Amino acid sequence: MKKFYRCFVCGDIHYGVKPPEVCPTCLVKNAYVEISSAEAERTMEPVMTTMTRDEFRRVIERFAEKNEFQVNPDTAKVEMLFDGIFANEQNHGFKYCPCRLRTKDFNEDLKLVCPCHFIVHETYKGKTDGECWCGLFVRRKK
Amino acid sequence: MSRLIMFHARECPHCRVMMPLVDQLEKEQKIRFEKLEIWHDEKNADLMRSYRPVIAPKCGGQLRTPTFFNPETSAVLCGEVPYDKLKEWALSQG
Numbered sequence: 001m002k003k004f005y006r007c008f009v010c011g012d013i014h015y016g017v018k019p020p021e022v023c024p025t026c027l028v029k030n031a032y033v034e035i036s037s038a039e040a041e042r043t044m045e046p047v048m049t050t051m052t053r054d055e056f057r058r059v060i061e062r063f064a065e066k067n068e069f070q071v072n073p074d075t076a077k078v079e080m081l082f083d084g085i086f087a088n089e090q091n092h093g094f095k096y097c098p099c100r101l102r103t104k105d106f107n108e109d110l111k112l113v114c115p116c117h118f119i120v121h122e123t124y125k126g127k128t129d130g131e132c133w134c135g136l137f138v139r140r141k142k
Numbered sequence: 143m144s145r146l147i148m149f150h151a152r153e154c155p156h157c158r159v160m161m162p163l164v165d166q167l168e169k170e171q172k173i174r175f176e177k178l179e180i181w182h183d184e185k186n187a188d189l190m191r192s193y194r195p196v197i198a199p200k201c202g203g204q205l206r207t208p209t210f211f212n213p214e215t216s217a218v219l220c221g222e223v224p225y226d227k228l229k230e231w232a233l234s235q236g
């Protein structure tokens with residue numbers, strides 16, 4: 001089960017099955033202490049924000065930069081997908097994938113939050129012109 | 143002609159491609175699809191979810207859009223396909 005942890009040195013919060021062995025921010029070893037979800041929420045409350053389209057665009061571009069894929073250069077397609085992603089966040093709470101339907105099983109549906117782990121999917125894996133289900137991400141040409 | 147459903151999503155690029163092909167097919171043949179949008183209509187979404195056990199295994203384990211579906215026979219065709227494949231599938235539904 002996933003839990004919250006707080007770095008006792010720099011205060012970073014981690015949510016996961018296991019805490020990081022080394023804090024990625026302050027590099028201190030064995031620094032994470034389990035906290036309650038209520039404490040985690042209070043820690044995050046003053047900084048809770050939503051993301052604008054431009055912010056999300058920058059975020060996924062930065063994410064793709066270090067990977068073997070890129071955001072689709074077809075900007076019209078990307079804009080349409082953003083319409084869906086942001087409508088889904090507004091209506092259903094998460095940036096769910098615009099070309100698949102959620103099942104209403106909470107954990108199952110976390111796999112549908114954009115960006116998803118599409119590199120294992122049949123539309124991408126092993127394909128030279130692979131793309132995510134929706135074509136938001138495409139394999140970068142060599 | 144049996145009842146055929148097209149589950150689609152408003153902001154899905156594959157549906158954007160398939161919609162004109164479906165329109166063309168409906169004009170050419172005596173075929174009608176019931177077009178149900180699933181991200182902006184929870185009733186349609188629930189209907190698609192109710193078919194998840196038959197649809198998902200044939201679509202990479204997912205409820206993808208578009209999905210063409212025959213509720214009578216549980217025949218499924220999913221994703222973006224060439225016009226001829228759509229036509230062949232639809233005509234074979236009887």
Ligand code: SF4
Nearest residue numbers: 097114116132133134
């Ligand atoms: S398939 Fe593409 S658009 Fe859909 S959630 Fe995954 S990365 Fe996002």
Ligand SMILES: [Zn+2]
Nearest residue numbers: 007010023026
């Ligand atoms: Zn730290």
